[in-house]
Amino acid sequence: MSRDADRRELLAALHQAGRENSNAAVMFHAAVGARMGLNMTEEKSLDLLEREGALTAGEIAARTGLAPASVSGLIDRLERKGFVRRVRDNDDGRRVIVEMNREHVASFGTLFAGFVDGLEALYASYTNEQLHVILDFLRRSAAIQREATGELTSQT
Amino acid sequence: MSRDADRRELLAALHQAGRENSNAAVMFHAAVGARMGLNMTEEKSLDLLEREGALTAGEIAARTGLAPASVSGLIDRLERKGFVRRVRDNDDGRRVIVEMNREHVASFGTLFAGFVDGLEALYASYTNEQLHVILDFLRRSAAIQREATGELTSQT
DNA sequence: CCATATATTTCGTTCGGACGAACTAAATAA
DNA sequence: TTATTTAGTTCGTCCGAACGAAATATATGG
Numbered sequence: 001m002s003r004d005a006d007r008r009e010l011l012a013a014l015h016q017a018g019r020e021n022s023n024a025a026v027m028f029h030a031a032v033g034a035r036m037g038l039n040m041t042e043e044k045s046l047d048l049l050e051r052e053g054a055l056t057a058g059e060i061a062a063r064t065g066l067a068p069a070s071v072s073g074l075i076d077r078l079e080r081k082g083f084v085r086r087v088r089d090n091d092d093g094r095r096v097i098v099e100m101n102r103e104h105v106a107s108f109g110t111l112f113a114g115f116v117d118g119l120e121a122l123y124a125s126y127t128n129e130q131l132h133v134i135l136d137f138l139r140r141s142a143a144i145q146r147e148a149t150g151e152l153t154s155q156t
Numbered sequence: 157m158s159r160d161a162d163r164r165e166l167l168a169a170l171h172q173a174g175r176e177n178s179n180a181a182v183m184f185h186a187a188v189g190a191r192m193g194l195n196m197t198e199e200k201s202l203d204l205l206e207r208e209g210a211l212t213a214g215e216i217a218a219r220t221g222l223a224p225a226s227v228s229g230l231i232d233r234l235e236r237k238g239f240v241r242r243v244r245d246n247d248d249g250r251r252v253i254v255e256m257n258r259e260h261v262a263s264f265g266t267l268f269a270g271f272v273d274g275l276e277a278l279y280a281s282y283t284n285e286q287l288h289v290i291l292d293f294l295r296r297s298a299a300i301q302r303e304a305t306g307e308l309t310s311q312t
Numbered sequence: 313c314c315a316t317a318t319a320t321t322t323c324g325t326t327c328g329g330a331c332g333a334a335c336t337a338a339a340t341a342a
Numbered sequence: 343t344t345a346t347t348t349a350g351t352t353c354g355t356c357c358g359a360a361c362g363a364a365a366t367a368t369a370t371g372g
Contacts, residue, residue: 003284010287011279017294018275023203024301025178026185030196031308040186040196041329047179057350070330072351077329094338094349114307118300119174123167126289128159131166133286134293137278138173144274145180151270152187197359213320226360228321233359250319250368 018141028115036108041066042078049084049100056089057096065153174297184271192264197222198234205240205256212245213252221309 033043041064048063049055055063061071075098078084082104089095123131189199197220204219205211211219217227231254234240238260245251279287 007284007287010284010291011276014279014287014291014294015275017291017298020207021294021298021301022181022185023207024298024305025181026203027200028301028305028308029178029182030200031305035308039329044183044186047182051176051179058348061350067331068350069332069352073329076351092339092349096350111308112304115300115304118303119171119297120167122293122296122300123170126293128163128166130289131163131170133282133289135166135170135173137282137290137293138170138177140278141275142173142177142180144271144278145177145184147274148268148271149180149184149187152184152191152267195359214318223361224320225322225362229359232321248319248369252320 032108032111035111037081038083041074042081042083045074045078046083046100046105049098054087054097054099057098060098188264188267191267193237194239197230198237198239201230201234202239202256202261205254210243210253210255213254216254 029043030040033040036043038046045060045064048060052063057068057071057075060066060074061068064071066074075084075086075096078098079086083101085099085101087097087099089097126134185199186196189196192199194202201216201220204216208219213224213227213231216222216230217224220227222230231240231242231252234254235242239257241255241257243253243255245253282290
């Protein structure tokens with residue numbers, strides 16, 4: 001049963017490595033945020049806009065769980081720092097659409113230089129077939145984490 | 157050059173998926189922390205203790221960049237919530253060693269149930285060979301992120 | 313021993329971000 | 343039109359976490 005033993009070890013190692021990778025991602029994210037002058041809330045909101053595109057203030061409130069007043073303040077800060085723009089909704093003048101300012105975000109690209117280079121070198125070390133496996137894993141792992149986050153966030 | 161085209165696409169997809177996976181990890185981490193009654197600083201400190209084992213207050217200060225006074229408060233809070241213990245260092249009575257209370261952390265295991273099940277199912281869908289690739293990727297990716305975090309954190 | 317250096321804590325203060333309540337403006341219903 | 347609902351903002355307040363400076367306790371060098 002050497003095959004089984006190998007697999008058990010493998011799974012344990014994956015558990016550990018996955019944990020450490022998550023951890024490293026969190027730390028990196030925090031470090032990048034700090035360098036960009038963003039707090040956690042601001043960072044998460046930008047990520048939200050990155051993933052979902054422009055959102056109204058109300059949508060941001062719903063997604064982040066913040067009170068409307070807090071979202072106004074949040075948008076103020078992000079706008080002041082140049083990361084987003086407020087755009088009036090033509091269909092409904094009450095709404096405020098918050099658009100990410102991609103140019104400004106991109107201007108911090110140098111912060112990621114080392115990271116990007118490292119990743120490219122890493123990818124370069126794999127065959128196409130292996131990269132397909134990694135891609136599949138990343139996508140499904142992200143889905144699982146988002147699902148789990150949803151479960152934790154929905155009050156139970 | 158269909159091979160090259162495939163690879164270019166693959167790399168672009170990996171870039172995107174990697175980003176989203178990181179993001180999902182950050183969100184999940186934050187959600188777990190919120191459920192455990194921890195703020196970001198407390199979470200990061202526990203992660204630190206997880207990775208490096210027991211640390212003195214001063215070491216925590218050095219690793220987190222917090223002022224000594226802030227670390228005292230941090231340890232107070234973590235201790236009050238049951239996540240760590242203060243232990244006097246026998247070799248040097250001035251030092252305070254902070255140990256993680258693993259039992260208490262483990263008691264939140266149910267929060268991770270969905271996540272863990274999901275991951276197990278995911279891993280089950282791969283061959284040993286594929287898992288080796290994923291393991292290698294996770295480890296090297298974590299190292300790259302830690303390296304990049306270090307670069308960002310060291311004042312430059 | 314005594315003086316000085318080091319590790320941590322205590323104290324008082326400050327600051328940012330989150331909030332509820334009241335307000336403004338726009339949309340919709342009557 | 344006028345009344346009501348909805349979206350966001352403003353305002354005043356509160357709370358937690360971070361800090362510097364001073365205090366405490368222990369270690370180390372002269």
